[in-house]
Amino acid sequence: MIAFQNVSKFYENQTVLKNITFTVRKGEMAFLTGPSGAGKSTLLKLMYLAEWPDEGDIVIGDHHLQSLRMPEIPMLRRNIGVVFQDFKLINNLTVFGNVALALRIRGVSEKEIKNLVSEALKKVHLRHLSDSHPRSLSGGEQQRVVIARAIVAEPVVILADEPTGNLDPNTSADIIRLFEEINLQGTTILIATHNRELFRNTGRRVLKLDGGNLVAEEVG
């Protein structure tokens, strides 16, 4: 579950997010949309504490971010799988190494890592590229690696920031289908995108941001 309660974020004198209140239920897949600069990325960053809210409270699963202490931040992040627009893959690690990193951080045994990574790569149809390096992959393939890394440790929530921003329409549709499959297994997913085609006719809830305000909530 994701819950925002009167959350605001300021940069110097500028209001980036103003009094944002919304909830994404456990197991729900929702979209966050709005024009560039609307505050979508900032809103996602507040959830995994790459940025700190200036006002209000955010709840992610069992974590109340307002009362979270510094040593608890890694635990919060381990409950969230993040899919970044710019992938954030480590180039000197293989596809396997990149996905396994999420598990190594959690102290999972090497034997278990082998099985879990293999399973995650199978889900994103990339098992055959396990030994490749990110630079040798296409944009769509790299995005799938990022998704595999986000789901491998079975997080409570998956946040995706413009996951199809660099991809062609067909690959974008594949990625969304992949999220649908992951969501079917009960994972809460919030996807930030400015591309309306992604959520058109999906029947999913869409939260609209504009100028740092949550202006509308509709069904796609």
Added chain:
Amino acid sequence: MSLSYSFKSAFQSLCREKWINILSIFTVASSLLIITLTAFFLYNIEIISNHLPERFSIVAYLKDNLSQEETQTIIDALKKRGEIVNLKYISKEDAINELQQALKDTSYILEGLSENPLSSSIEIRLKKDFVTSSSARQISEEIKKISGIDDVYYGEKIAEAIYLLKKSIQNISIIIFLTISTGVVFVTYSTVKILFYRRKEEIEIIKLLGATKGFIRMPFLIEGSAIGFFGGVLGIIGALLFYFAITYRLSMVIPMLKTLVFPLEILVLLPVTGILLGIIGSVIALGRLRL
């Protein structure tokens, strides 16, 4: 925390950034070699200076005409003192004989004497720790107060010199060790700082995946200690080459050098010191990590 990952990551970084690491290892090795050579020379000077107190003695001259019992009472009183290692009674006759032997060919100058002008004496040797100018003076003054003792002589200048020599050796060792150690810490600090900045992007990703500070720090600490360790090992190799060069080659010209001793403790101490200084440098370089 996955230690195997930390070791693997540190090893990969050591190989990937080999030139900066090799440069650091050689710099650390040179610094540790200077420490080793200093320790080597000071160790040998210490061995020599440790023998000097054995040659230092206080001589207590006895009054004339003391009975055997009175002399024995003085000897017993001295033996009770904790600062004394051993003492030797020298009678008037022994003293004149020793003097005659010392004068050898010129002993005829004693022939005109109608009686033995020398006094009986007790030669006192002190424990090493008491061979200082102040201790020797205090002990001498206390001995002088014993009934039956006429006068006390001790080599104040010798005691002072021995004490100063030992103290200087200790001080020089500390200054050299601290100066070079600071240098080693600075080298590992700079190296780890550079490596950290080169991997900043990777670290940011690891942070977002939920890594703890320990997980992020560990590979750098391992890398810093590895630089220190390999620097220490190279330092030992350099020191051993130096030692064999002077004992086997130079000793042909200067035979005294053959008596130099190589402190074997250095074989363990140098890599351990390298590791510790490497870790200190790395810890300072990483500073307070923000998650």
